[in-house]
Amino acid sequence: MDRILVTGGTGYIGSHTVVELQQAGYPVVIIDDLSNSNREVIDGIERITGIRPDFVEGDCTDMQTLSKLFADYPDIKGIINFAASKAVGESMHKPILYYRNNLNTLLNLLDLMGPNGVKGIVFSSSCTVYGEPDENPVTEKAPIKKATSPYGNTKQISEEIITDVINAGAPFKSVILRYFNPVGAHPSAEIGELPNGVPQNLIPYLTQTAIGIRQELSVFGNDYDTPDGSCIRDYINVVDLAKAHVIAVKRMLENKSDAKIEIFNLGTGNGVSVLELINVFEEATGVKVPHKIVGRRAGDIEKVWANPTYANEVLGWKATSTLADTMRSAWAWQLKLRERGVM
């Protein structure tokens, strides 16, 4: 089987994708600079699959490091690129770090793919590129809106870079996957979302509040134009999301499409509000989440959820987990972290 390079493979979505790749029979090599993850994730992956993925600690913005990686692994035929800084708020304060890390990583990979016979790259993009959509649910044809953060802008620019490089005749393909809101953890509770410091994303903050690490969850606004006033998102189970990556890489390596570039929205198609999500968590786990309504968070989109029909029909992929099961998986992971004394 062709080997798959997973950049950022010890991260949240990367680690879940490595598990699915291994279980689909693909040999994997991970490169990660461990700036927002740790080596223990490799142990967790091995406990799930029984296969320890090859791991290279390294910075993908360093061309020497990446060149050596391809020399050491000449059987790399596909890449899934997760390696990126991804906190919207942080990107507002550290734009140079975000542009340098996210764009130089991609440029280095694209530069090395041709000479090393790599057939394709799956790119981790985001529904952020749609900004505040004119209508929901959002299809891949929805207009790209001006990014409201350097993070979101790096996703838009990266998509444009990939398009320009491939249209210039590069000898490889790309599948661009636009995620909605990835949530939950592997059902084994061996891997999950492990943010450094105070979580920015909703679910880690919610489960840390439920377990008592955080005192109270702040709900950022209930005066939006939505049924209960809180923001609406499309929360997609991270394992469902990971499975889509395996389908995408297989599609590329087996040349199942004539298109050199394909773009897919990966969501459930269901819009859920913050307050609804808190209720789903409480009912699914029996655990209360102390919360209060506070002011809006700058930059928040009011409502965005996917029309996943294109991915359903073309990839033959569909998100199947229930939100209740997904919330239970997030809670089981939080309990495991306490059991391990991690937090």
Ligand code: WQD
């Ligand atoms: C979800 C909802 C908040 C925290 C971002 C990026 C996206 C992707 C996922 C990387 C919003 C509300 C949150 C809290 C809250 N990033 N919220 N209290 O902003 O939709 O998406 O993260 O891949 O690209 O844009 O995710 O989890 O931060 O927020 O009320 O303590 O929860 O207002 O409505 P977001 P989020």
